[in-house]
Amino acid sequence: MAARVQSEPFDPALVTAGLGDGAGALVTFVGIVRDDGDLSALEIEHYPGMTEAALADYGQGAAARFGLTGWRVVHRYGRMAVGEQIMMVATAARHRRAAFDAADYLMDWLKSRAPFWKREIRRDGSAAWVAARDEDEASLARWQAGRPLGPP
Amino acid sequence: MAIEVLYFAWVRERVGLPRERIETGAATIRDLLAELALRSPGHAAALEDHAALRCAIDQKLTGLDAPLAGVREVAIFPPMTGG
Numbered sequence: 515m516a517a518r519v520q521s522e523p524f525d526p527a528l529v530t531a532g533l534g535d536g537a538g539a540l541v542t543f544v545g546i547v548r549d550d551g552d553l554s555a556l557e558i559e560h561y562p563g564m565t566e567a568a569l570a571d572y573g574q575g576a577a578a579r580f581g582l583t584g585w586r587v588v589h590r591y592g593r594m595a596v597g598e599q600i601m602m603v604a605t606a607a608r609h610r611r612a613a614f615d616a617a618d619y620l621m622d623w624l625k626s627r628a629p630f631w632k633r634e635i636r637r638d639g640s641a642a643w644v645a646a647r648d649e650d651e652a653s654l655a656r657w658q659a660g661r662p663l664g665p666p
Numbered sequence: 667m668a669i670e671v672l673y674f675a676w677v678r679e680r681v682g683l684p685r686e687r688i689e690t691g692a693a694t695i696r697d698l699l700a701e702l703a704l705r706s707p708g709h710a711a712a713l714e715d716h717a718a719l720r721c722a723i724d725q726k727l728t729g730l731d732a733p734l735a736g737v738r739e740v741a742i743f744p745p746m747t748g749g
Binding site: 600601621626628629632643644645650 | 672674675676722725726727741743744745746747748749
């Protein structure tokens with residue numbers, strides 16, 4: 515499966531194994547739980563069933579739009595401490611621009627349209643759901659408005 | 667018709683349930699939200715601000731005015747924060 519949803523950590527090298535075969539470019543992005551001062555951990559909830567389908571759908575959409583030779587998405591759920599890897603996207607294409615753009619495009623979709631919800635756990639034990647950011651919506655919208663990057 | 671309604675993140679917390687099976691004649695999700703809000707103060711608190719809600723019908727994202735005829739599963743949740 516090109517899309518995976520799991521609670522366990524992942525090894526990017528294993529995720530991308532063989533993905534560059536027949537390609538000229540392989541781009542990977544790994545999201546990491548960022549230490550913003552007093553963050554202890556993230557808890558990520560998801561919608562089992564829909565999540566897997568949505569990741570596969572967005573991956574296939576990116577593959578078609580950018581002419582990818584291959585792609586992988588891994589996204590974790592559950593509790594992750596600061597410094598742990600949350601998710602990754604890998605895109606392979608004949609040329610670098612398509613691979614970079616497809617990774618960027620996929621990330622914009624995952625941020626705002628994949629059914630995950632983050633909760634921040636602070637060092638004092640308090641917790642709060644992360645609010646969606648307007649700039650993430652704006653990032654996604656730029657692929658629709660005028661399509662500045664990548665093939666149509 | 668019977669519909670399985672799922673809640674996620676703070677919607678789930680405020681409603682106090684991850685899911686419930688309901689009988690409804692609601693024509694759209696927006697109508698369904700109004701019906702559900704009458705079930706408890708928690709439902710009301712979770713569902714009153716439609717602008718803060720997103721939804722899926724049978725595991726596909728959709729708008730609040732989507733029709734419910736023939737639907738099996740509706741999910742109601744806050745804007746997504748993946749990645």
